[in-house]
Amino acid sequence: MKDVKLSIFRHDPETEKEGKFVEYTVPYVEGMVVLDAVRYVEENIDTTLAVRWNCKAAHCGSCSAEINGKPSLMCKTRVETLGDNVSVGPMKAYPLIKDLVTDVGANWKSIKRVPAFKPREGLQQPWRMQQVDIERSKEFKRCIECFLCQDVCHVMREHYEETDYFGPRHMVRAASLDMHPLDDLNRARFLNEEGGLGYCNITKCCQETCPEHIPITDNAIIPEKERAVDITYDPIARLIIGRKSRKGGN
Amino acid sequence: MNESYNKVKTDVLVIGAGGAGLRAAISAADAGLKTTVVSKSLIGKAHTVMAEGGIAASLGNVDPKDNWQVHFKDVMEEGVYISNWRIAEILAKEVPERVFELEKWGALFDRTPDGRILQRAFGGHTYRRLCHVGDRTGLELIRTLQDQVLHRDVDVIDELYITQLVKDGDRVTGAIGIKMNTGEFYAISAKAVVIATGGAGKVYKVTSNSWESTGDGIKLAYEIGATLMDMEMFQFHPTGMVYPPGVRGLLVTEGVRGDGGILYNNKMERYMLRYSPEKKELDARDVVARANYAEIQAGRGTEHGGVYLDISHKSPQYIKEKLPHMYMQFLEFAGVDITKEKMEVAPTTHYQMGGIRFDPETCMSSVKGLFAAGEVACGLHGANRLGGNSLADILVFGKRAGEGAADFAKKESLREIPEDEVQAQISYVLSFLKEKGTNPYSIMDQLTTAMSENVGIIRDEEHLNKALEKIQELKKQYSSLGVPGGRRYNHGLLACMELKSMLIVSEVVVRSALLRKESRGAHARSDYPKKSKEWLKNIVINKDGENMKFDYIPVQPTPPELAQYVKPEVYS
Numbered sequence: 001m002k003d004v005k006l007s008i009f010r011h012d013p014e015t016e017k018e019g020k021f022v023e024y025t026v027p028y029v030e031g032m033v034v035l036d037a038v039r040y041v042e043e044n045i046d047t048t049l050a051v052r053w054n055c056k057a058a059h060c061g062s063c064s065a066e067i068n069g070k071p072s073l074m075c076k077t078r079v080e081t082l083g084d085n086v087s088v089g090p091m092k093a094y095p096l097i098k099d100l101v102t103d104v105g106a107n108w109k110s111i112k113r114v115p116a117f118k119p120r121e122g123l124q125q126p127w128r129m130q131q132v133d134i135e136r137s138k139e140f141k142r143c144i145e146c147f148l149c150q151d152v153c154h155v156m157r158e159h160y161e162e163t164d165y166f167g168p169r170h171m172v173r174a175a176s177l178d179m180h181p182l183d184d185l186n187r188a189r190f191l192n193e194e195g196g197l198g199y200c201n202i203t204k205c206c207q208e209t210c211p212e213h214i215p216i217t218d219n220a221i222i223p224e225k226e227r228a229v230d231i232t233y234d235p236i237a238r239l240i241i242g243r244k245s246r247k248g249g250n
Numbered sequence: 251m252n253e254s255y256n257k258v259k260t261d262v263l264v265i266g267a268g269g270a271g272l273r274a275a276i277s278a279a280d281a282g283l284k285t286t287v288v289s290k291s292l293i294g295k296a297h298t299v300m301a302e303g304g305i306a307a308s309l310g311n312v313d314p315k316d317n318w319q320v321h322f323k324d325v326m327e328e329g330v331y332i333s334n335w336r337i338a339e340i341l342a343k344e345v346p347e348r349v350f351e352l353e354k355w356g357a358l359f360d361r362t363p364d365g366r367i368l369q370r371a372f373g374g375h376t377y378r379r380l381c382h383v384g385d386r387t388g389l390e391l392i393r394t395l396q397d398q399v400l401h402r403d404v405d406v407i408d409e410l411y412i413t414q415l416v417k418d419g420d421r422v423t424g425a426i427g428i429k430m431n432t433g434e435f436y437a438i439s440a441k442a443v444v445i446a447t448g449g450a451g452k453v454y455k456v457t458s459n460s461w462e463s464t465g466d467g468i469k470l471a472y473e474i475g476a477t478l479m480d481m482e483m484f485q486f487h488p489t490g491m492v493y494p495p496g497v498r499g500l501l502v503t504e505g506v507r508g509d510g511g512i513l514y515n516n517k518m519e520r521y522m523l524r525y526s527p528e529k530k531e532l533d534a535r536d537v538v539a540r541a542n543y544a545e546i547q548a549g550r551g552t553e554h555g556g557v558y559l560d561i562s563h564k565s566p567q568y569i570k571e572k573l574p575h576m577y578m579q580f581l582e583f584a585g586v587d588i589t590k591e592k593m594e595v596a597p598t599t600h601y602q603m604g605g606i607r608f609d610p611e612t613c614m615s616s617v618k619g620l621f622a623a624g625e626v627a628c629g630l631h632g633a634n635r636l637g638g639n640s641l642a643d644i645l646v647f648g649k650r651a652g653e654g655a656a657d658f659a660k661k662e663s664l665r666e667i668p669e670d671e672v673q674a675q676i677s678y679v680l681s682f683l684k685e686k687g688t689n690p691y692s693i694m695d696q697l698t699t700a701m702s703e704n705v706g707i708i709r710d711e712e713h714l715n716k717a718l719e720k721i722q723e724l725k726k727q728y729s730s731l732g733v734p735g736g737r738r739y740n741h742g743l744l745a746c747m748e749l750k751s752m753l754i755v756s757e758v759v760v761r762s763a764l765l766r767k768e769s770r771g772a773h774a775r776s777d778y779p780k781k782s783k784e785w786l787k788n789i790v791i792n793k794d795g796e797n798m799k800f801d802y803i804p805v806q807p808t809p810p811e812l813a814q815y816v817k818p819e820v821y822s
Contacts, residue, residue, distance in 0.1 A: 014738065031494020031583070043691035047742030048735030052292070055460035057500050057579070059389065060295045076582060097431050098739040108293065108400060116401045117356030125350050126309075128365030134358045138383065141358065141390060142574075145294055180356060 004028050004079055006037050008049065009089035012098050019096075021087060028079065035063050035074035038088060038100070050099035058211060061146030064091055065100050071148040073211050091151040093160055104147050110166045113194070114174050120184045133181040140176035140220055142212040145169065149206035149216055155199045165196030168206035168216045175220035178227075188227035197221070197228055252669075253676045255435035260286040260405070261659045262652070263425060263440035265412050266467065268296030269388070269644035270624030270651070271446035272395035277652025278444075279402045283659055286438065287399065288410040288427065290447075290462050294396045297448050297460045297625075298644065301388025302503035302575065303372055304380030305645070306638030307345040311366040313377035318342040319815045320376050325639065326808065328374040328534045329632025330771040330781070331819045332480070332788055335808040336610040337629045341639070341646050348645035349381050357394040359383055371508045372637040374534035380638040385503045385575045391641060410436060412466070413747055414675050415443065416667050417474045421618040423665040425470075426675045430744065433737030435679075437672045441659035442619045444651045445471055446644075449602035449625035450755040452748075455695075455702035457599040458490055458501035464748040465755035467626035471606045472754060477616040478791040480604035480628045481755075482762035482773050485635050486707050488538035490598025492556035497583045499598040502559065502576065504637045506593075507531040509572045511561040513542065514592070515550035518558075536634045536772045539597040543707045546596060556596040562589060597707055601640065602755075603631040603772065604762070607790060612654035613647055619658055623651035633771025680737075682746040687732015690745040693724050694752065701756055705763060710777045714764045721757050728753065758798060762789045765800060783821050 004026045011019025024045055026037045035053055042049045054060040056075045063074040066089045068082060079086065094102035119127075149168035150156045156167045174187045174195070191197040200221050207216040214220075230237075262278035264271045267289035278285040289296065310316040321342035326333055349367065353359065359381050360368040371378045383390040399406065412427035416437075424439040447467030451459025472478055489502040507513075513531055515521050525541040526533040542557050551557060561569055566589035570577050573588075580586040580593060605628035606615050613621045624644045631639060697720070704717035728750070733742030766789060768782040769775050787802045808816060 012736070012738070014736075029495050031496045033496055033583075036496045042741060043689075043695075047689065047691070047733045047745070048740060050739040050741065053461060054291055054295045055297070055300055057300065057460070057497070058582070059299045059386075059575075060291075060460065062292065062295050078583075101431070101739050103431065104292070108406070111397065112400050116397055119354060125354065126366060127353060129358075129361055130365050131361040131363075131368075134361065138358055141383070141393065142386065143393075144299070144389065177356065180358065183356075 002028050004032070004037055004086065005084065006041070007087040008038065008041060008100070010049070010099050011096060013096055021089070032079045033075055034067055034077045034079060034086065034088060037079060038074060050097070050101045052101045059144060061144035064146045064148050064151065065089065066091060066151070071151040071209050073146055073148070076211055091147065093151040093153070093157045107145070107147060107169065110170045111173065114166070114170060114177070115185055115187055115190065117177050117180060118184045119182050123182060127182060129181050136219065137176045137179045140172045140179070140214060142214055143169065143172055144212060146211060148209050148211065152205045152209040154203065154205070163196060163199060164194065165199040168221065170195065171197065171200070171224060172214060172216050172220045175224055178224070186227065186231070188224050189231050191224055192228035192232065197224060200225070252673055253435065255437055255672060255676065258286060258436060258438040259664055260284050260438060261441050262286070262444065262655045263288070263438055263442070264444045264446060265425065265470070266296070266446035266448060266624070267291070267293050267406070267408065268298040268446060268448055268624060269391055269395060269641065270648035271444065272392070272399050273645055273648030274444045274446055274623055274652030274655065275404050276395065276398050276402065277649050278656045279404045281653065281656035283656050286405040286407065286440070288407045288412060288438070290411045290466070291408065293406055293408045294392060296392060297463055298388045298392045300458065300460055300501060301391070301641050302385040302501065303505045303508065304370060304382030304387045304638045305345070305349055305391070305641040306372070306375060306379045306636065307349045307381055307642060308342065308377070308379055309346050309349065309367060309369060309381065311362055312369045316377035316379060321379065322812065323815045323817070324375055324636060325630065326816045328634050328636050330634060331632065331786060332770065332805050333632030334610060334629040335806060335812060339812060340610055341630055341642055344646045345642040348642070348649065352391065352394055352645070355394050355398050357390050370505060371532060372504055373507065373529070373532045373538065374636040375638070380508070382505070384571070385505050385573045387641065407436070411744055411747070412470060413679055415470045415474045415620070416671060417617070418665050422474060422620040424667045426667070426672055428679060428737065430739050435672070435676050437667045439664050439667055441662040441664055442621060442655035444621040444623065444655045445606065445626055446622070446624045446648065446651070447626050450752065451599045451602065453698060453701050453752045453756045453759070454599035455698040456490065456499040458487055458499055459599065465751040466748065468605060469751035469754050471615060471617070471620060471622065472793055474620070475617055475793060476620060477607045478605065478758060479607040479788050480632070481758040481791060482766050482789065483603035483633050483771065484599060484759060485535060485601040485603055485772050486539040486597040487600035488535055488542050488597055489559055489595035491584065492594050492596045493554040493584060500579070500583070501598065501600070502593060502595050503573070505573060506559060506561055506576060509561065510564055511559050514558040514560060515545045516552055517550060521545055534634050534636065539707055540774060542595070543597055552594045554594055556594040558592040559595045560592040562591060601625065601635055603633070603635050604628045612657070613651035614654055614658070619662065621651040621655045623647040633773060679743070679747065682732055682743055683735065684732035685734050688727055688730045690731050690733065690742065690749045693727060693731070694745065694749055696720065697724055697752060697756060705760055707774060709763055709773070709775050711764065714760055718757070718760045718764070721753060721760065725753055758791055761798060761800065762791065765789055781821055
């Protein structure tokens with residue numbers, strides 16, 4: 001059995017000005033994932049190491065981190081795929097609480113702001129929907145809220161403090177509601193005016209990072225952008241609206 | 251010097267933000283009460299996300315013959331006749347409504363060709379009954395409830411770990427805890443408290459349970475005098491992953507068998523034909539788990555100590571559509587493509603069927619003002635839980651607990667938590683912060699190993715006593731526990747307190763298991779291999795000073811109008 005050398009970012013913002021990577025040696029176990037190695041450190045070497053995790057099965061999205069600089073789930077990244085140098089740091093798009101743990105609380109605020117699901121009026125339960133019609137929304141609902149898409153997004157990462165952009169996770173969530181076959185709202189205008197939809201310039205980093213392989217940009221953000229354009233900038237609509245307003249109508 | 255802390259006042263305090271807690275919070279808030287939810291993890295991360303297979307509800311969409319009576323019968327029979335009939339009746343009757351309600355809140359279930367909610371087969375259910383979303387039903391459920399809670403006027407305080415419930419006379423009046431991410435202490439006064447903290451699967455080494463399932467709710471309730479019941483009943487899921495070692499115990503959904511998966515031993519024999527010729531792979535979990543265990547014990551296991559589970563006879567498209575998460579889980583964790591290869595599986599600790607005893611109508615425990623719902627509560631599943639009934643349980647009884655707590659809170663007034671009680675609790679928690687102390691994780695490791703080795707699928711007096719001895723030994727070491735570091739995000743500090751919960755739960759489980767001298771459902775004793783009529787009773791546990799007091803209460807007879815649906819119990 002060989003050992004794994006692991007550099008983990010350590011920083012307690014309350015007591016230290018700056019953080020640093022500290023190297024630990026952990027015995028290798030076959031099939032080991034990064035979370036196993038980090039937890040080995042926590043349980044056996046330094047119990048003060050702060051790490052957030054829940055299920056260790058890629059269901060909960062708690063153990064998000066940057067592994068060798070790449071936003072990844074610790075529970076899903078196998079150690080043997082990483083070579084000899086393994087570094088684990090916290091997500092950089094969020095304020096640090098301690099070591100590998102960040103404050104992702106801003107996301108709940110965004111969730112509250114996006115209008116909730118609103119079924120069409122007058123529907124009689126039990127509802128009927130076709131499987132084919134729910135597939136798109138279902139695809140978005142695979143999201144485990146690990147917020148790695150938020151972390152990798154350069155808008156969130158570079159401009160976290162000042163941007164209006166809710167981030168890819170919330171575009172996906174809004175799209176899952178908009179594309180629910182029985183939802184009555186269109187959130188594109190809201191996303192455009194308040195959610196910073198226009199800030200996304202389609203670099204698709206989020207969908208490459210998503211551990212659930214959701215085509216975030218292609219299937220959620222671009223269609224929402226198209227809808228926003230339809231509502232706001234459609235030249236034919238503008239022409240008609242313009243003509244109506246010249247006639248003094250509404 | 252007195253420590254500073256945050257004071258919170260609320261009408262209904264819900265501890266736990268899994269399905270049961272969130273559903274309870276919705277009810278309490280809808281009743282017009284100030285509602286506060288606290289949880290050990292971030293919101294949306296609770297163990298509910300791990301539920302895969304579905305919600306059991308007798309909609310009859312796929313099998314029109316299904317109805318609540320048959321669901322009721324399945325619960326009573328497969329729970330081996332020690333379930334509470336009234337709890338089972340309420341569940342069977344109310345769960346369809348809860349499913350439609352979820353749909354109204356935006357949940358999307360898979361559909362039948364004519365557009366209704368699709369239902370899949372699951373072990374022990376007479377008809378195809380489980381409403382599902384592929385194999386990630388729990389995620390859909392918790393997201394839907396989370397959205398509902400966030401869009402209501404509910405205060406959510408996450409990463410707050412409750413260390414103590416406070417009582418005034420015979421009534422619960424609040425809770426004290428530490429907020430992980432800030433290191434601050436909280437004293438929350440409440441008119442009613444709902445405990446929805448989930449189970450304690452983490453007392454076992456090999457488990458499908460996630461980090462939070464350390465039995466904290468059992469400890470909190472037990473310590474202030476709530477009655478526990480059926481604690482010897484721990485469910486072992488027949489199929490957990492076995493390889494690689496890092497994922498040992500991780501759940502392989504029963505949906506695999508529900509959708510056609512077959513179990514083989516290393517001789518490629520479909521052995522379930524021997525153990526259960528009629529229901530085969532889809533017999534109740536206790537039966538299939540014991541069969542898998544027996545095959546492995548008899549030397550007919552796989553290379554890594556499991557049995558084979560095979561679904562590769564179905565088309566890759568079918569598998570990826572029905573079991574997308576299983577497909578990814580095996581591909582990414584084990585390098586196994588389940589559309590082509592067999593899975594290796596073995597039993598894994600899955601669910602605590604015992605828990606806090608509650609009144610079926612209000613969900614109130616034996617302590618006034620303290621309500622319980624979900625895995626932390628008991629009475630529904632008896633000696634064996636059917637797949638899909640836990641999600642049904644958290645919805646039906648989460649709602650009822652929230653309503654029960656709201657009704658209670660409306661009649662009561664807030665009582666201040668005494669300053670000295672808060673200070674005493676803070677000092678107690680902080681006493682674990684010391685440079686030189688025993689590492690809590692080393693004790694946890696010994697405890698979970700002892701539980702997995704001695705209190706597993708097949709039990710006997712000798713092994714149970716061995717486990718009990720170990721628990722006693724570890725209890726003695728408890729006072730020497732200590733971890734370095736500060737108050738903020740110190741998991742080591744948290745582990746010291748979780749270990750207390752784990753020790754209490756383990757001791758109750760082992761002592762109850764020693765008492766029940768028969769084999770019933772999930773509780774199988776090699777020294778008492780038969781089911782006994784004498785044991786048609788529940789074991790109840792109360793705190794008695796520093797000791798645990800065990801009593802027996804006969805199972806309440808099912809009234810004739812319901813008993814007609816249930817096959818009479820047979821003893822051999």
